[in-house]
Amino acid sequence: MxxxxxxxxxxxxxxxxxxxxxxxxxxxxxxxxxxxxxxxIFGEPPMADAPGTDIEIMIQNGDDVKVIAQKLEDAGLVRDAGLFVLQEKLAGYKDGLKAGTYTLNTSMTPDEMIQIMAASSEEDQDGEGS
Known part of the structure; x- marks a missing residue:
């Protein structure tokens, strides 16, 4: 036992x-x-090394960040649309991404793209978008 x-x-x-x-x-x-x-989230590298490839992206009025993120992923500018949505939310731009046509580059980080697309006027975009 x-x-x-x-x-x-x-x-x-x-x-x-x-x-x-x-x-x-x-x-x-x-x-x-x-x-x-x-x-x-805070250090996503660009898709390609400089000089990269310029890609034109059109954001229409009413496009939410999920639609924009999917456009960027489909164009080969970001790896993960879901991650881009989170990065945009954490970037802290009160007014979000603006409608317009932007020339973005595969050598840009997601944060750089967000800065360009969130610019409040054409002058703030330094010729990167319109």
Whole structure:
């Protein structure tokens, strides 16, 4: 009887250790993924090295940031439309992205594109958009 109890306790202890190891592995993986995503939010590199390729993007009145982000992804200017939406929200431009036609470059970061498309007037865009 004592041998069965000891074997049961050993199996129980092994299961607890395995569960703890699995939980630690899951927490580590989720933490790594969150860190990488956070790093991308604030430091997403451009799609290409300079000089890159100029691409014209048209934003129409009524286009929300999700539509604009999808246009940028489809044009090859950003890697992830969903990430761009979050970057735009965190950029803090009160009035959001403005309608117009913009010449953007694949060597621009998402933050640079947001700055250009959120400019309040043609003069603020430094000739990058209209």
């Amino acid at each position: 004592k041998k069965k109890e000891a074997a049961g306790m050993a199996v129980h202890s092994v299961i607890k250790i395995v569960v703890i190891v699995l939980v630690v592995m899951v927490i580590y993986r989720l933490g790594s993924m969150a860190f990488e995503y956070g790093e991308r």
